[in-house]
Amino acid sequence: xxxxxxxxxxxxxxxxxxxxxxxxxxxxxxxxxxxxxxxxxxxxxxxxxxxxxxxxxxxxxxxxxxxxxxxxxxxxxxxxxxxxxxxxxxxxxxxxxxxxxxxxxxxxxxxxxxxxxxxxxxxxxxxxxxxxxxxxxxxxxxxxxxxxxxxxxxxxxxxxxxxxxxxxxxxxxxxxxxxxxxxxxxxxxxxxxxxxxxxxxxxxxxxxxxxxxxxxxxxxxxxxxxxxxxxxxxxxxxxxxxxxxxxxxxxxxxxxxxxxxxxxxxxxxxxxxxxxxxxxxxxxxxxxxxxxxxxxxxxxxxxxxxxxxxxxxxxxxxxxxxxxxxxxxxxxxxxxxxxxxxxxxxxxxxxxxxxxxxxxxxxxxxxxxxxxxxxxxxxxxxxxxxxxxxxxxxxxxxxxxxxxxxxxxxxxxxxxxxxxxxxxxxxxxxxxxxxxxxxxxxxxxxxxxxxxxxxxxxxxxxxxxxx
Amino acid sequence: xxxxxxxxxxxxxxxxxxxxxxxxxxxxxxxxxxxxxxxxxxxxxxxxxxxxxxxxxxxxxxxxxxxxxxxxxxxxxxxxxxxxxxxxxxxxxxxxxxxxxxxxxxxxxxxxxxxxxxxxxxxxxxxxxxxxxxxxxxxxxxxxxxxxxxxxxxxxxxxxxxxxxxxxxxxxxxxxxxxxxxxxxxxxxxxxxxxxxxxxxxxx
Numbered sequence: 001x002x003x004x005x006x007x008x009x010x011x012x013x014x015x016x017x018x019x020x021x022x023x024x025x026x027x028x029x030x031x032x033x034x035x036x037x038x039x040x041x042x043x044x045x046x047x048x049x050x051x052x053x054x055x056x057x058x059x060x061x062x063x064x065x066x067x068x069x070x071x072x073x074x075x076x077x078x079x080x081x082x083x084x085x086x087x088x089x090x091x092x093x094x095x096x097x098x099x100x101x102x103x104x105x106x107x108x109x110x111x112x113x114x115x116x117x118x119x120x121x122x123x124x125x126x127x128x129x130x131x132x133x134x135x136x137x138x139x140x141x142x143x144x145x146x147x148x149x150x151x152x153x154x155x156x157x158x159x160x161x162x163x164x165x166x167x168x169x170x171x172x173x174x175x176x177x178x179x180x181x182x183x184x185x186x187x188x189x190x191x192x193x194x195x196x197x198x199x200x201x202x203x204x205x206x207x208x209x210x211x212x213x214x215x216x217x218x219x220x221x222x223x224x225x226x227x228x229x230x231x232x233x234x235x236x237x238x239x240x241x242x243x244x245x246x247x248x249x250x251x252x253x254x255x256x257x258x259x260x261x262x263x264x265x266x267x268x269x270x271x272x273x274x275x276x277x278x279x280x281x282x283x284x285x286x287x288x289x290x291x292x293x294x295x296x297x298x299x300x301x302x303x304x305x306x307x308x309x310x311x312x313x314x315x316x317x318x319x320x321x322x323x324x325x326x327x328x329x330x331x332x333x334x335x336x337x338x339x340x341x342x343x344x345x346x347x348x349x350x351x352x353x354x355x356x357x358x359x360x361x362x363x364x365x366x367x368x369x370x371x372x373x374x375x376x377x378x379x380x381x382x383x384x385x386x387x388x389x390x391x392x393x394x395x396x397x398x399x400x401x402x403x404x405x406x407x408x409x410x411x412x413x414x415x416x417x418x419x420x421x422x423x424x425x426x427x428x429x430x431x432x433x434x435x436x437x438x439x440x441x442x443x444x445x446x447x448x449x450x451x452x453x454x455x456x457x458x459x460x461x462x463x464x465x466x467x
Numbered sequence: 468x469x470x471x472x473x474x475x476x477x478x479x480x481x482x483x484x485x486x487x488x489x490x491x492x493x494x495x496x497x498x499x500x501x502x503x504x505x506x507x508x509x510x511x512x513x514x515x516x517x518x519x520x521x522x523x524x525x526x527x528x529x530x531x532x533x534x535x536x537x538x539x540x541x542x543x544x545x546x547x548x549x550x551x552x553x554x555x556x557x558x559x560x561x562x563x564x565x566x567x568x569x570x571x572x573x574x575x576x577x578x579x580x581x582x583x584x585x586x587x588x589x590x591x592x593x594x595x596x597x598x599x600x601x602x603x604x605x606x607x608x609x610x611x612x613x614x615x616x617x618x619x620x621x622x623x624x625x626x627x628x629x630x631x632x633x634x635x636x637x638x639x640x641x642x643x644x645x646x647x648x649x650x651x652x653x654x655x656x657x658x659x660x661x662x663x664x665x666x667x668x669x670x671x
Binding site: 015016020021022024026028029035036038039042043047049053054055056057058063064074076077079080083092093094113115117120125126127141142143144145146148149152153154155157159191192195196222223225227245246248252256291312313315316319409410411418428430431432433436437 | 512666
């Protein structure tokens with residue numbers, strides 16, 4: 001019978017399949033950060049249990065670390081970071097702590113280190129774990145109780161998710177990015193369109209993407225409500241992985257390649273659902289509301305809730321416009337911003353920073369706009385500095401920070417003030433996400449960079465973004 | 468986890484779509500390392516204004532919602548972040564059951580793991596339940612019989628995954644349950660040595 005990538009990974013990892021119960025699935029890699037793990041470790045201790053496979057676990061500090069030099073001044077954040085350090089020491093889990101040199105956002109460092117590999121099952125107490133699916137892994141976010149479960153058993157009881165093929169057909173126009181592809185798809189699919197499903201992204205427009213861009217796509221699978229997102233591994237995947245610290249070498253590398261080449265879905269495999277999006281007419285996207293499905297073209301206008309037929313969606317749109325301080329019919333390009341954030345597990349890898357730097361080179365951030373670049377990891381930061389990207393950003397008036405989740409969720413000091421409007425390369429425009437009363441618009445790194453220069457949303461494909 | 472069989476209590480209605488876990492428990496409260504005490508932060512930014520005063524326009528601030536045990540919510544409730552703190556906060560605030568047309572996947576699992584019951588009802592059925600539930604009306608959720616007895620006495624049947632129902636009714640610790648498969652896990656591990664050893668990387 002023809003199989004999907006999901007079928008193959010799932011079947012390889014079933015430890016037990018008791019009748020009428022969820023399957024017990026083996027977890028190849030457990031990623032850990034400071035925010036969702038302390039209660040899990042405490043639960044282990046209370047139950048007298050231990051960590052079954054510390055060598056399949058990896059921890060980092062990312063969510064609430066400050067991105068400016070200096071100590072952690074917030075006592076609660078400090079206590080949480082210290083708890084992670086103690087827990088990792090007690091249970092023998094490798095910790096990539098602040099200052100290690102390879103620390104960073106958990107979904108950036110996993111691929112960078114090469115611990116994220118095709119065919120694996122990967123979990124983390126973080127919904128953007130779907131990022132790792134870009135390598136042809138089954139990777140999904142879990143809650144703290146499940147973190148504890150994996151620590152204790154290296155397994156998780158899981159109901160087999162349904163599969164959905166999301167086909168990106170057509171050729172991506174110049175200046176339109178992976179971020180626009182996924183925002184455009186979520187705009188059509190909706191924030192609940194993927195619930196219960198693992199999305200497999202296919203099509204020529206996916207095959208043409210770099211690994212960094214594929215990670216951007218898979219990262220936002222959860223914003224369509226999906227359990228996970230994945231892309232079949234190919235030569236692009238293998239080229240990215242070869243030579244990474246945890247990648248196999250020599251004969252083991254050849255064996256791994258043989259294995260990974262057999263993972264892709266069969267051409268005639270059946271999916272539980274299909275979704276098709278033609279990217280040839282796609283334009284740069286900007287969100288206007290408080291969920292990622294509330295998105296339009298940067299060349300478009302703020303929509304009118306009255307035009308929506310679903311009463312729930314209409315009410316949500318009205319509330320969103322009120323929160324966002326926007327009027328229906330406003331040209332997106334007439335909306336000014338106070339802040340620009342380039343960062344997060346969605347868009348803080350080296351390619352993202354290169355793309356943004358190319359837009360700002362030789363220009364200046366608009367008067368009154370405060371703009372921030374937060375590399376996704378210490379390694380990305382180092383590489384960017386070697387390439388001189390930090391100098392380009394600083395010369396243009398951007399702040400250049402240390403790695404972390406930063407203003408994506410504002411657990412550290414990087415937050416929006418009440419009423420401030422931000423062009424952000426992150427993944428969630430929920431109310432208060434970047435700070436109470438803050439107004440977030442999700443965009444690509446190119447659009448964020450062009451907006452920082454212009455002071456308002458602007459089509460990054462147009463050359464005239466100089467002030 | 469303590470067993471759940473049924474609950475009788477007043478109903479609160481939050482009829483908004485796509486309520487994300489960032490609203491249920493904002494990020495500033497995720498720095499705690501304890502599992503308890505999150506109830507006072509539930510829907511913090513919706514419930515309280517910048518000065519910490521209750522917002523009169525927020526549904527759960529209505530006087531009749533005080534002490535509610537059953538929350539009737541909109542579609543895709545609990546979408547977004549995986550933070551289990553959202554489930555902890557709802558439970559700590561006093562809710563024992565959440566009923567909605569659909570839930571975010573991770574949120575629903577988190578609720579199940581702590582014994583907070585989530586029930587999916589078709590939108591039209593939920594609407595009739597909501598119509599009967601204003602003014603602090605009392606309903607009963609009976610997981611054993613799989614019915615909700617609405618405030619006017621009608622019985623509304625609901626579907627629930629049989630395994631989850633079994634675990635909830637018996638308050639089962641599912642880590643202990645997985646550990647019953649110790650031999651199978653060990654056999655799997657022996658047959659699948661794996662390619663990655665994080666401890667071989669130089670951590671600090």
